[in-house]
Amino acid sequence: MRVPLSWLHEYLDFDLRADELVDLFSLRSQEIDGVYRLGVIEGEVVIGEVVEFGPHPNADRLFVAKVDLGGREVQIVAGAQNPRPGVRVPVVLPGSVMSDGTTLKKAKLRGLESYGMMMSERELGISADHGGILLLDDSHEVGRPVAEYFPVGETVLDIDVTPNRPDLWGMIGVARELAAILKTEYRIPEPSFATGGKPTRDFGLRVEAEDLCPRYDLRRISDLEPGQVAPLWMRRRIYAGGMRPINAIVDATNYVMLETGQPIHAFDAVRVREGIVVRRGRTREKITLLDGSTRVLDEEVLVIADEERGLVIAGLMGAEDAEVGEETTDALIEVATFEGRNILQTSQKLGLRTDASGRFERGLDPNMVAYAMDRVSALLTQAPGGRSADDTLSHYPEPVEPWRVPLRLGRAELLLGMPVQMEEAVERLEALGCEVEREDGELWATVPTFRRDLRREADLVEEVGRLIGLDRVPETLPAVPQTGGLTEGQQRTRLLRRLLADLGLSEAITYPFGPERWTEDLGLEDGTVRLENPLSAEGGHLRTSILPGLLDATARNRAFGARGGALFEVGNVFFADVPQDELREAALRFRMTGERGVQEAGRLMGVREVSRIGVVLGGTVRPAGWNVPEVRAGFFEAKGLVERLVPGARFVPATRPYLHPGRSAAVLAGDKEAGWVGELHPEVAGRFGLDGWPVAALELDTALCQPAPEPRFEPFVNVPAVARDLAVLVEERIPVGDMLRSVRDLPGQLLTEVRVFDVYAGSPVPPGQKSVAFGFTFQGGKTLTDEEVDAEVWRVLSRLEDEFGVRVRS
């Protein structure tokens, strides 16, 4: 809501700078979105009379005028050609500051001195009209400041009105609010108007769709002078209020809308057949609107029609052939209240929103109708010289009465956390328009019908609290009667993230929706959850894997010159889990009402979400240093991460369509599959723009990771451990992991540690075989003798011989 301050001053007196007003309004009522300036901010604008006017001798498009400023004559160069000798014009003098912050200076234009500037309507902040100089009539006295007739500059506050306060969509509501904040009085115009015009009852009024139209009033204003322009004061207020001046009749309706918040529609009475009918649209009924668009209606759309055709989509926009225009002399004025939700639905359905619909959709007060009708009547009988009918047709079957709401001071003090004096509460509520009675320490407020948001005690508490000032509420801390903490799962996720960051990876957060190709390019089966209204076709599918988002990011990093990178992300993946047919109805009821009956909520959700951790290593993960070799993305780099995330994991070869078939594995945590690890299939890498780069990745269920296993003390003895190495030859196809497990599983062990420190194939190892070097550590309850260690190594070796056919490498 745009609030021109000079207009606001008409309703109440206040002595505040714009910035003070912004602070006060923000802290007590509504947020201010911005402060705009129009016209001349500072300086002098006087009325001049053009004495001479002619072309500039040195420029084709310029003109030069001699202007009498009341006793002195100045020369002014102008770009507009509409002034003639004898007309009166506003002249802004050098030294004045314009709304864009520039200071006007005496200037020489193409060799001629120019003293000040003759001004257009736009330059004065009256309208967007910049077609010529504003010509003033003879009532404006030459030499006087223009400001004596109308403001030459304007400050406009843009209030960001919250949806619960439709009353603030009018200047009077804003004035009332400010008066309540300042504890002062406000005044509203008393409408008076000429009557005796043609009777409204020549026309009929029938409201068929009562549920969508609580009130509809119609009044005829006849004897209008055609072709009139609204008075300048009205036009500049409409313009400052953010609308466009159009003609005297439309401007009067818009002016009253800005003033009261109540939209008003004017029909040219000549074009209305018999009477007004308020009805639902008919299937496939069409209406061509003022903006030239043709809309197809349905039964949910409320239409204002005559007996023959639709004239207006209620609350939104009129048809072009029933509107008032230049030639209108006889008008029917509609002031009505429509059901807000229906207006909103129609607005959304048609993709059409207007100043009027924005007000109707919040739900307006039907009791505002009469005042707005009188106000617009008064304005229409002034400038365009119309006369109001003596009668008004009104359909208002169920008048809205004020309602009573209790307020216990104790409750207010509890919710606000500060003392509230009875007198203060009464005064504040009365300032908002409530009538307040006191009963046994309780207050009962009779709420005016324009404050539909004040229904319950808590609503009144808020009003009292904010008007007293929320800054008065002291800061205190509650005594929380429980211990805080993270659940096991939350701790696990946090540890996972910290661990990977400590290992040198960077945490990414990517969008969980992407294009269909995510699924296709990874060769996954479809099972994706789709969005009905994605932002673009590229974002219509919810991810079933963390991988594609990280691959896209990796490709992007590569495109921007990165030589490699290690990214991880913890987030949810989504699987369609469509309820069985017989549960469809129960599912819908659960989703809309929360009722699930005997069903488990999980079976009715339709989507299964799983938290996953994903890692993508690409290119050179760690560059070479002067004393260390580079680390490139590969299976074993990724596997090393898995071994930290899932201690004791088992790895079994497993193929997934997007992984290298020979360099990938399923990860088993106990008997559960925790995820996978592997190098990306080169074909898939190509599809993601990663051709020729080594890419390794992993993805695990976070719930199955164990980044910090619970420690358990194992006793040890203080005797030295003994290390022995052993190299064996074995068939190349034998998995080393199997050999390791077999060694570790040997019963009765003195062996405390075994590691593989070399694997080698090729000469001199015979073809088809590989050499595997193990390092063992033995530890006994006493210092082991060489013979005892030899016996242990022999035991290990015979196990390997038996199971895998190894030979000692000599």
Place this chain on the structure above:
Amino acid sequence: MTVSERIEQLKSEALSAVASGASTADLEDIRVRFLGRSAELTEIKKSIGTLSPDERKEIGRSSNLASREIEAALGSRAEEVAAREQEERLQAEAADVTLPGVPFPRGHLHPSQIVIDDVIDFFVGLGYRVAEGPEVETDYYNFTALGIPPGHPARTMQDTFFVDDGLVLRTQTSPMQIRTMLAQEPPVYVVCPGRTYRRDSDPTHTPMFHQIEGLAVDRGLTLGHLKGTLGAMARHVFGEGVEIRVRPSYFQFTEPSVEMDVSCFVCGGRDPHCKVCKGAGWLEMLGAGMVDPGVLEEVGYDPEEYTGYAFGMGPDRMAMVKYGVPDLRLFFEGDLRFLRQF
């Protein structure tokens, strides 16, 4: 030359050899030469038995004395030489200490997550628990239970991604408040962090963003408790010196509703050209309010017995302010040039 004289001579030869011995190896040679098994002094000692008792005593004494003296000289010289040799060795091992060390590269947590972790730690310290929930949410939990039934104007304020009949990508983390209250009795002290989604995309809006909501329901909770809690949190996140202020606002599920500003932690409101607060002195930080009695009733709590407060903040925006990031879209591109700065 008498034997005694010879001993003296050998001693002085040995001592001068020791004095000029330059290395540990030299000194070992000298030892062998003068004190070894076949050294002359050793021979003299071996021959003592053939001498007269007087001579025996005299020669025995002087030869032993000479041996000890040479031994002592060798010992102290060896120490000197060893010390010098070690010094030389260390000199030779000197490295260019300006060369980089072996890399133990650090990784990086996402800036939004840093803020989320920080905020959560604060609330856990106060005694709050943490609740998380599904991102695909039902219409009921996301809207209706929060006082926004179908057709309500507030629904148009949130551009919603629709998934299926009655399912949406949650537009806020508030549904977790409902789920939490339905699952337990008061007192409730909980924070709900998570991803949220709205159909919106420009430099300050991304279709996905994070929220952290908090909810407290207990006997006797007031707006003062809300202010105190949020003020303490702001000081935890932005520094001891910051202040907060609350302004009236409107949210469907709180009454009264407020918005909270934090005083500019960069300029404290003293710099009209401040890049962080644009000279306003205040930064809009979050929305909050006292839980609407209708919401309490919806989950079966008695609003006469219990009051509560709720708040919601945007950790992405907080990170933007805290770290001076101008464009929200950077947060979700996985760009290493961005991520490596945190």
